[in-house]
Amino acid sequence: MTAAPFPSDFLWGVAFAANQAEGAYDADGKGLSQADVVPFPQAMDYVDLHEVMSPTPERIAQAAAAVGTAGYPKRNGSLFYTHWEEDVELFARMGIRALRMSIAWSRIFPNGDDAEPNEAGLVFYERLFTRLRERGIEPVVTMSHYEMPLHLVTEYGGWANRAVVRLFERYAETILRRYRGLVRYWLTFNEINTTVIEPYTGGGVVDDGTGDRMQRAYQALHHQFVASALATKLAHEIDPEAKVGCMLARMLHYPASSDPADVQQAQHDNDMNLVHTDVQVRGAYPGIIRRYWRENGIELQIAEGDERILAENTVDFLSFSYYMTLVSAVDPTKYGATGGNLFSTVKNPHLETSEWGWHLDPIGIRIALTDLWTRYQVPLFIVENGLGASDRVEEDGSVRDDYRIDYMRRHLGQVAEAIADGVDLMGYTVWGGIDIVSASTSQMTKRYGLIHVDLDDEGNGTGNRTPKASFDWYRRVIASGGATLSEAG
16 A cells, blocks of 8 residues: 655654753752652662652652752753754754654742742743744644652642642643744643653652552542643633644553453553543543542542533644553463563564563554544644664764664654544654653663764763764655655665
């Protein structure tokens, strides 16, 4: 089958998050965020990655008292805060039409509950958005990307506290009004389902040893749903031209066998993943999650009017990340396991894995697109897809990342097939444009960028930017509207 060409208005782009790229964690009035206290595991006495991503109050206090960037790579990032003008020029040279990025909430309200916003933070993003638009690049902006002011975590209990909804609403109104006309595409929360997978990362919910972490995680998730709906309402009121999307980490599950019990388990796991988009696109909790709450003793505090807010303020489009697929089985012990970012899964014998144990599954992205389009019939947007790899810099300074080109070529080929099938897809932004600090492992050496950044895991290096082979390949793909997808690097 010959794939139809990509639409002429397709938003080709790249993506990254403020907490992984900006650095300058204490510059120009910025406050500490929850990401600024996440350590590089090898630099600390942590046992495993789960401990890093689920810190105790004691660990957080210790990290908050630490001065400087040593041991905390996200405080350094990839120096975007000081290199942004150079980076925007490189993006323009690449030919991208969209930059999916995020605002650091603690640059705007350093503590989250400040009486007034931080003007220096507002000015930074205003200059950035203005320059992007001058260079023909559409900002696609996430309001909260694994990043909230640390004060709201330690003093309020994160999103489990209803008061944070009001504070987020004020933050959202501040940036929506300030950037009206500069930003037309907004996402509310990044990978909102992470709140119940890693509650600290997604919702600022700390493991305090009380044993009610999942109760608080689902309460936090509910508050985020309400906050997202209120932000969507504000966006439509402030700028009728604005479009607001939700954002899901799509975790597509295959059954481990044709045993109906395994098929049913995979269906259940997929439906649990899609609870989050059911709420934000359809406007109501589905029965499957209500049953889960009953069977697990979870009792949410749903305020009067919350369900009306959710129903009346659904999103305009659905965005998602796609990196890998998973395998479901009623009895996983019968199968091997492979690691992932925030999860592990039964090994799929039909797929290769990346250096970090993620299944490489280009066909899965077409399946995911088709499923989401069939279920929701709203425009879709792939805002994260990319390959983390240990790149090698050659003696001449170049990076020949043919493996990344192959990854993108195969995934974009399947995206083209989905579009030919009739899926309404707004765009594709590859993760992460420039090399950034990994969200999970806090490594720079787990590189995602099409542009090499000369920094190591400890933040040492010049910070110099060098386009990789994938940069030029993607530039040609964008310029051709996808016609050169089959070309090698």
